[in-house]
Amino acid sequence: MKVLIVAETDGGRVSEKTLPAIAFAQQKSPETFTILAIGDNLQGVEMLTGYGAQAVLTVNHPALAKPLAERYAPVVAHYAQQLGADAIVATTTTFSRDLLARVAGLLDAPMLSDITALESANGKLVAKRPIYSANLIGTFEVEGSHVVMTVRGPAWGKPEPKGASPVQNAEAPADIPTRSEWLSLQGGGGGRPDLTQARVVVSGGRPLKDPETFEKYIGGLADALGGAVGATRAAVDSGIAPNELQVGQTGKTVAPELYIAVAVSGSVQHLAGMKDSKVIVAINTDPEAPIFQVADYGLVADLYQVVPELTELLKNSGS
Amino acid sequence: MKILVSVKRVPDPYAKISPNATGTDINRDGLQMAVNPFDEIALEEAIRLKEAGKATEVVAVSIGGAESQEQLRTALAMGADRAILVQTDETLDAPSVAKILAAVYRREQPHLMLMGKQAIDMDENQVGQMLAAILDLPQATFASKITIENGSATVERETDNGIETIRMPLPAIITADLRLNEPRYVALTGIVRARSKPLETITPADLGVQTRTRVRLTQVEAPPARKAGKRVSDVHELVRLLREEARVI
Numbered sequence: 001m002k003v004l005i006v007a008e009t010d011g012g013r014v015s016e017k018t019l020p021a022i023a024f025a026q027q028k029s030p031e032t033f034t035i036l037a038i039g040d041n042l043q044g045v046e047m048l049t050g051y052g053a054q055a056v057l058t059v060n061h062p063a064l065a066k067p068l069a070e071r072y073a074p075v076v077a078h079y080a081q082q083l084g085a086d087a088i089v090a091t092t093t094t095f096s097r098d099l100l101a102r103v104a105g106l107l108d109a110p111m112l113s114d115i116t117a118l119e120s121a122n123g124k125l126v127a128k129r130p131i132y133s134a135n136l137i138g139t140f141e142v143e144g145s146h147v148v149m150t151v152r153g154p155a156w157g158k159p160e161p162k163g164a165s166p167v168q169n170a171e172a173p174a175d176i177p178t179r180s181e182w183l184s185l186q187g188g189g190g191g192r193p194d195l196t197q198a199r200v201v202v203s204g205g206r207p208l209k210d211p212e213t214f215e216k217y218i219g220g221l222a223d224a225l226g227g228a229v230g231a232t233r234a235a236v237d238s239g240i241a242p243n244e245l246q247v248g249q250t251g252k253t254v255a256p257e258l259y260i261a262v263a264v265s266g267s268v269q270h271l272a273g274m275k276d277s278k279v280i281v282a283i284n285t286d287p288e289a290p291i292f293q294v295a296d297y298g299l300v301a302d303l304y305q306v307v308p309e310l311t312e313l314l315k316n317s318g319s
Numbered sequence: 320m321k322i323l324v325s326v327k328r329v330p331d332p333y334a335k336i337s338p339n340a341t342g343t344d345i346n347r348d349g350l351q352m353a354v355n356p357f358d359e360i361a362l363e364e365a366i367r368l369k370e371a372g373k374a375t376e377v378v379a380v381s382i383g384g385a386e387s388q389e390q391l392r393t394a395l396a397m398g399a400d401r402a403i404l405v406q407t408d409e410t411l412d413a414p415s416v417a418k419i420l421a422a423v424y425r426r427e428q429p430h431l432m433l434m435g436k437q438a439i440d441m442d443e444n445q446v447g448q449m450l451a452a453i454l455d456l457p458q459a460t461f462a463s464k465i466t467i468e469n470g471s472a473t474v475e476r477e478t479d480n481g482i483e484t485i486r487m488p489l490p491a492i493i494t495a496d497l498r499l500n501e502p503r504y505v506a507l508t509g510i511v512r513a514r515s516k517p518l519e520t521i522t523p524a525d526l527g528v529q530t531r532t533r534v535r536l537t538q539v540e541a542p543p544a545r546k547a548g549k550r551v552s553d554v555h556e557l558v559r560l561l562r563e564e565a566r567v568i
Contacts, residue, residue: 010480112534183368
């Protein structure tokens with residue numbers, strides 16, 4: 001299988017969110033994979049060069065300075081065809097969901113979203129992926145030799161360091177459509193690790209009342225652990241936390257080593273986004289909250305009392 | 320301005336879903352069905368655009384068996400002007416659905432097409448983008464705010480990095496995310512009125528579309544269950560266990 005990995009970029013910089021897709025390629029096609037990174041004056045390309053890819057292709061063009069699917073899709077399709085790629089792959093994110101399905105449409109290729117496993121059987125690809133809000137796992141068979149895939153980050157992990165890959169500057173195709181324009185991006189950052197990449201995630205629910213309280217208690221505990229902050233849909237909907245922090249079916253899927261759920265009841269939709277975490281801690285006043293059914297360690301207590309205690313304890317012991 | 324909205328018949332989002340006895344599909348006995356919630360949000364947005372005087376006609380389209388008429392009647396009751404069912408009992412993959420919708424689009428020539436970002440059964444999140452590619456139209460996925468002005472759409476999108484705003488000329492394909500709006504409850508008068516609104520039934524062949532499904536669901540299973548762990552009595556015990564037993568801090 002010849003794999004083309006589409007690196008995640010914001011148009012200016014390569015994102016580490018690309019790494020699970022590289023881990024996928026190392027496992028499924030270790031000798032024949034190429035990485036394509038698209039943008040303008042792209043930085044951080046060296047993040048991609050130590051994993052044994054045959055080449056890292058970079059396409060730089062002013063029309064590609066922002067990650068618009070309408071503009072990037074023809075570039076991906078062009079290089080997929082030129083390289084004779086059997087599979088076009090990226091880590092599941094909003095970037096790749098937006099872009100790769102458009103690429104599949106351009107190439108009339110079948111697509112598998114958010115896969116957690118892939119095998120070959122009787123000349124067919126057989127993949128597993130979560131369906132029905134991750135309540136079930138579906139097995140899918142794909143006919144034909146070409147496929148577009150997004151791969152679920154937590155299922156594929158990090159790639160192994162391997163031989164260095166040459167970086168090759170590649171031309172942008174001449175016919176980039178420029179109807180869609182990028183205007184702005186609000187939010188993100190804040191100096192904390194990325195939610196989907198973090199080793200520790202601390203999430204809060206609606207009982208956190210308001211943005212200041214949420215930041216003080218959830219942000220404070222996350223900072224004591226060097227972790228990222230997440231939130232439930234209820235917390236986001238009531239304006240306590242920004243949208244991009246939402247963990248769950250309609251938000252992000254995370255699988256950190258440690259997930260601490262504070263005043264999170266544990267709806268099916270929230271569990272869909274975090275139940276693959278290695279260790280789950282739940283802090284909740286309601287001993288019957290469903291979150292306790294998936295938690296490795298449960299503490300039935302008032303968050304306003306125990307979260308400051310926990311934060312202090314962690315700070316003082318230097319964790 | 321004419322708006323085309325696609326609606327899919329899916330299991331009710333609050334229904335309990337489990338594998339069937341052979342593990343080849345879900346158990347569909349007595350399963351309550353509904354309009355895909357994200358499609359419902361797309362439809363609500365189209366109806367609001369009509370109420371605001373920005374759109375003149377809202378057309379709902381569904382693909383599926385005769386039973387999908389039920390979801391189209393719901394769309395008509397919410398406020399769509401007419402409905403089209405592309406009737407087929409085949410199980411279609413996303414590219415096939417996109418090809419049928421592209422043919423409906425070419426027949427209807429709308430100025431805007433709205434749809435849910437994904438259907439809550441297969442959770443693929445593919446059809447809108449494939450459709451935009453087939454029709455060579457601009458796309459905006461994960462929309463949480465749509466402003467239509469002077470023949471263009473300005474769309475706020477919920478991305479992993481925050482709210483991104485993009486603008487594109489119409490026609491375009493826009494897919495709805497959760498926070499775009501809260502769909503209305505269907506009023507009884509709407510249900511009564513919906514009975515007299517036109518619901519046309521056609522087939523993929525009528526549209527000149529030949530579908531070829533290449534992605535097939537062959538097996539359905541429950542994910543490995545996570546077992547409940549232990550209760551701790553205070554933060555000191557919690558920190559000790561995280562450090563000595565789980566070794567994650």
